Amino acid sequence: MHGSADLRALPSVDQMLNSPAVAVLVEKHGRRAVTADLRAALSDIRAEVKAGGAVPRPEDLLASLISRVEYRGRTNLRPLFNLTGTVLHTNLGRALLAEEAIAAAMDAMRDAAALEFDLDTGRRGERDSHLRTLLCELTGAEDATVVNNNAGAVLICLNTIGAGRQAIVSRGELIEIGGAFRMPDIMERAGVQLIEVGTTNRTHPKDYAKVIGPDTGLILKVHTSNYRIEGFTAEVDGSQLAKIAHDAGIALLNDLGSGTLVDLASYGLAREPTVREAVAEGADLVTFSGDKLLGGPQAGFIVGRRELIAEINRNPLKRALRVDKIRIAALEATLKLYRDPDRLAARLPTLRLLTRKQSEIMAQAERLQPKVTSMLRSRGYDVDICGCLSQIGSGALPVDTIPSAALRIAASSGTALEELAALFRTLPRPIIGRIQSGCMLLDLRCLADEQSFLESLAEGTGHAMA
Template sequence: MRHLPAVAAVLAAAQTAPLLQVHGRAATTGAIRSALADARAELGAGSGAVPSMDALIESARAHLENQPARLRPLFNLTGTVLHTNLGRALLAEAAIEAATEAMRHPVALEYDLDEGGRGERDDHVRELLRALTGAEDATIVNNNAAAVLLCLNTFALGRGAIVSRGELIEIGGAFRMPDIMARAGAEMREVGTTNRTHLTDYRNAIDERTGLILKVHTSNYRIQGFTAEVSARDLAAMAGAAGIPLLNDLGSGSLVDLSAYGLAREATVRQAVDEGAHLVTFSGDKLLGGPQAGFIVGSRDAIAAINQNPLKRALRVDKIRLAAIEATLRLYRDPDRLAERLPTLRFLARSQDAIAAQGARLRDPVAACLGDDFQVDVGPCHSQVGSGALPLDTLPSAALQVRAKGSQRSLEDLSAALRALPRPVIGRITDGALQFDLRCLAETDEALFLANFAGRA
């Protein structure tokens, strides 16, 4: 081990210069230390000889180049279109181009080009949101949880916020509505029961300390059977008469009628505004198909109060996301071509026949990649929307179904190997098969998928 060179000697070697040029001194130094540590371990185990300078530098190069980014592209073949753990909505090309331009150049983020002075960043999307929702005014924050938090903090800080027990939801990541209400400084006042809440329950809870009435769309579950809930229209009328704002949180709000794409009919944001709520909140990266954002639309006075809240600055979006949001919203002005341009709707609208045909094209090449240890078939399956949207609705789809001819363990090893690919392939093991739902595999990505899949060999 005494014959191993010092770190400084390896750094000074002429062969190291290209690594320093590409990766910088700090990263290269760390890689050289790792290469020397590997050499010491091999010598200590009695295997191998003292490596040459070239061998050490090549080992350092491997350390530098074999560190793939943690956040890297993958194939989502789970059958969940808006998979929270896999980044939810894919952006439209128009949104990607707009975000790229915002990264490359200065933009008039808070600059009024007409007046030549300071402007408001909300102005870039305000008129679009007003036109698409019918609301008097609109504002935007970094996600829908932030939108709800900001509304509660603005109108119910130190005051009561009335909500039905049947709407005290928990969504992914241990997000619980009671916790958000507490952090916003609101005093939660539960009314009704888990399965039945009536207008009189809300009316009887109103007092001089009531700051807001909250209605929450139970987007990730349904209560069925002996149930009753108060419509947003009836709540809005009661709240208006009492001079109390109603906040209607839609969660995965949609700007279009989803029944046109074969999904269950859900109230659109425009319908929620028409029902009279003072404020309506919804997400940007779910059914809307854009980047992560939280939209707040409603009455002019209510939005003005929200924009004066100091928390608004802490929750605002940056220029890159704002550019992508504006481009996404612009697509909604042409609903006839929306599914062509918006990946979320395009995936949701794919027919089972088209997906099955894709599976038939891919079956033999995939089977050839996997070899004789596995059997590959194409079979029917059901996709889901995901991210708490339309939880009871599934979409007929088709999947590549891989079964091991040996033990179940080999199927789990295959799944792990595919997750370790340069571009991971994520499916799910169900009913004794590793299933790859093809709904979210664009036809234009088939060649890339096969080339990547073959790489496991």
């Protein structure tokens, strides 16, 4: 056991606080937080010395303190490398914003803005007015509004036009979205009575027509963007449903989920129905997301008939679901990019990542493979290159994939792969891949900054960059 003389060799809290290196930490994190971490670090070291451990050198003590303070001060909500192969990964924040949207959001954060102030009249304005014209232009709708996300958009639409009445839905469209949120639950919270029609795989026009009665408030069509039923199937399209609804004097609400403003097929991707098409088919209201295929920040858009949008805006729920100036600024900048379709793929990160050629990604893999191999070989990992398949994610085109390329990391055991995944998560900028067929795949579709990727990996593996 070490004696009290060894413990006296440790510096005091005040001595450490007065050192230049710790002063830097105090400036960054605050004196109270650093002092608390310093006391905890010294307490741990005293316990180790009493148990027979050696007194650490001053530089080792300082390194331990810095590590503790930085670890406590860092956030889990920090940038990482999404190499999962899922472009719009819900758990990793979905869409990356365009530079124009980032700049607009920063401007809105930095200064006061005319959020609800009409600069022409000097009177109170409406926050939706910053987006209304753009949304109507891009979708062909009479009017538009925005809430915090698409689930909120569906909720307020159902509550506004159907509360206390029946809403008719095909059984094949009663979806469950992320986090176990189910459409029937949203409908119940909105105050509408669910009326199911048809079967899981086949629903016909007569199924809707025969249940419409005096208590019917609307027909709800839900785009099954997060799964597909294939084989012996039938569904009623938007134009047919619009006629059925309007002949009965009720509204049609079309929830597109991960809605798109452009024809994805023109970019070589699988086709999804566009918002403009849903409006043209006769839907009275169309809802869709802002942070999925549209490529902006989280939001729920509602477009459609002017009188219904006005009713929605009068609903008290609207205030609870409204978005702030930062998101409105970013949304406006994102929507403006769609006015220039010739440059959209180059300027909108979501579309740029989805349309990257496999040959380009494969060339990137060939550049990175020898460098990554040199960092991981000493740890017992083999790295080669393979073709793979990326997916869009966030419920969009669930059965459609995009050819990509990956670094494939093999290990002697599954435990070793789990250890590598854990190591990657501890990096200053974590690397998130996927484990598949006994290997870890780092799908490079979403990797834009090769140098930062290599630097982060080198720091985690203790490998000096060339």
